[in-house]
Amino acid sequence: MYDFAIIGGGIVGLSTGMALGKRYPHARILVLEKESKWAFHQTGNNSGVIHSGIYYKPGSFKAKFCRDGCRSMVEFCQEHGIDYEVCGKVIVATEEEELPRLENLYKRGLENGIEINRISPEEVKEIEPHVKCVGGIHVLSTGIVNYKQVCEKYAQIIAQQGGELRLNTKVEKIVTSSNTQVLETNNGTFEARFVINCAGLHSDRVAKLGKVDPQAKIVPFRGEYYELTPEKRYLVKGLIYPVPNPEFPFLGVHFTRMIDGSVHAGPNAVLSLKREGYNKTDFDLRDFAEVMTYAGFWKLAAKHADEGIKEIVRSLSKAAFTRSLQKLIPEVQAEDLVPTHAGVRAQALMNDGKLVDDFLILHGQNSVHVCNAPSPAATSSIEIGKAIVAQIPEQQHLETALV
Numbered sequence: 001m002y003d004f005a006i007i008g009g010g011i012v013g014l015s016t017g018m019a020l021g022k023r024y025p026h027a028r029i030l031v032l033e034k035e036s037k038w039a040f041h042q043t044g045n046n047s048g049v050i051h052s053g054i055y056y057k058p059g060s061f062k063a064k065f066c067r068d069g070c071r072s073m074v075e076f077c078q079e080h081g082i083d084y085e086v087c088g089k090v091i092v093a094t095e096e097e098e099l100p101r102l103e104n105l106y107k108r109g110l111e112n113g114i115e116i117n118r119i120s121p122e123e124v125k126e127i128e129p130h131v132k133c134v135g136g137i138h139v140l141s142t143g144i145v146n147y148k149q150v151c152e153k154y155a156q157i158i159a160q161q162g163g164e165l166r167l168n169t170k171v172e173k174i175v176t177s178s179n180t181q182v183l184e185t186n187n188g189t190f191e192a193r194f195v196i197n198c199a200g201l202h203s204d205r206v207a208k209l210g211k212v213d214p215q216a217k218i219v220p221f222r223g224e225y226y227e228l229t230p231e232k233r234y235l236v237k238g239l240i241y242p243v244p245n246p247e248f249p250f251l252g253v254h255f256t257r258m259i260d261g262s263v264h265a266g267p268n269a270v271l272s273l274k275r276e277g278y279n280k281t282d283f284d285l286r287d288f289a290e291v292m293t294y295a296g297f298w299k300l301a302a303k304h305a306d307e308g309i310k311e312i313v314r315s316l317s318k319a320a321f322t323r324s325l326q327k328l329i330p331e332v333q334a335e336d337l338v339p340t341h342a343g344v345r346a347q348a349l350m351n352d353g354k355l356v357d358d359f360l361i362l363h364g365q366n367s368v369h370v371c372n373a374p375s376p377a378a379t380s381s382i383e384i385g386k387a388i389v390a391q392i393p394e395q396q397h398l399e400t401a402l403v
């Protein structure tokens with residue numbers, strides 16, 4: 001009998017395991033991951049940015065966890081010798097009409113307590129000489145890291161704390177009773193007093209297995225990237241972002257210098273026809289049918305048809321992708337870009353067509369379900385893990401074990 005079983009070995013599941021081990025050093029903790037490696041899905045295919053927390057609605061979980069998480073991620077990397085760099089980033093308006101939105105973003109950043117400066121086009125050029133813009137914000141605390149390395153360390157710490165970690169183990173069924181939950185997997189059956197669902201792209205389905213209605217469905221949005229050829233990396237010093245459309249949770253295609261020195265451009269945000277669909281042609285009938293028969297999707301599509309079509313065009317046409325990037329750096333040419341990895345975002349969508357904006361953590365009987373943990377959940381992971389543990393009712397029997 002385990003005290004806690006965590007479903008999902010992405011950055012949220014692993015950080016929760018680590019936080020649980022700290023809170024209850026004598027607890028029997030189990031982490032189950034269906035893939036053969038940690039961080040196989042969203043976590044291992046993201047932009048590798050340690051976000052500052054400028055974008056998010058003041059008072060939201062995203063705003064709080066990201067600002068605190070940015071700090072705790074940097075401290076974690078320092079403590080454990082993980083490569084990272086606080087390189088800062090610029091957010092730039094490329095047209096006059098974007099300036100009011102840039103100003104709003106600046107005010108929001110100040111409200112969120114982020115270290116930022118409003119900078120002129122000339123000052124932007126001092127930081128990023130190849131950017132053409134009409135105004136910008138310099139965000140000082142933004143950094144870069146490889147989140148796969150962070151996850152490897154989280155997993156190592158869980159093991160050192162006495163936790164049990166199992167790869168290649170997919171939870172297929174949950175049998176709940178008043179005191180225990182039985183997890184049936186492709187790799188044996190496990191019994192736990194408390195279950196934490198951190199299943200990312202499958203979190204809504206796992207919640208249902210645990211008899212919790214997530215009241216939202218995960219809709220997968222693929223983010224495709226190009227990479228600058230090594231000879232053109234000089235065009236980007238750090239991180240260059242456009243002013244985002246406030247109606248969407250995505251930040252717009254941007255340039256990211258990765259911690260290994262390569263420069264990635266993207267990601268776009270195109271509906272994926274498969275939850276774990278990393279290629280344009282990937283298709284899964286169940287995943288596709290669920291989206292197509294979901295009223296929430298059609299309400300979203302009706303409202304944002306133009307944006308959706310633009311994203312599809314940008315996904316299919318390298319020229320269109322290049323044009324988006326040229327708004328930031330006019331010198332970039334299509335031949336400077338080569339396709340690289342893609343990631344799929346797990347974005348919860350409500351029946352009324354609204355995208356769930358904040359992190360969403362729901363409670364069931366002896367269970368907690370993380371039903372929306374999109375960006376900046378990697379940055380925020382240490383804080384999300386701590387918050388989940390704080391939401392779990394005190395486990396008196398484990399306190400006794402401590403005495």
Ligand SMILES: Cc1cc2nc3c(=O)[nH]c(=O)nc-3n(C[C@H](O)[C@H](O)[C@H](O)COP(=O)(O)OP(=O)(O)OC[C@H]3O[C@@H](n4cnc5c(N)ncnc54)[C@H](O)[C@@H]3O)c2cc1C
Nearest residue numbers: 008010011012034043046047049171200223343374377379
């Ligand atoms: C393209 C892209 C770029 C991003 N950029 C950034 C960024 O720069 N900075 C940032 O902070 N955030 C970024 N994000 C967001 C961030 O990566 C995610 O919010 C975060 O990784 C979510 O972590 P997770 O553990 O919830 O999900 P995941 O990493 O997807 O992990 C969930 C795990 O659950 C497992 N699982 C699912 N079902 C089962 C089952 N039944 N049994 C067992 N295991 C199961 C899956 O295999 C998976 O490994 C980005 C995301 C994407 C997609």
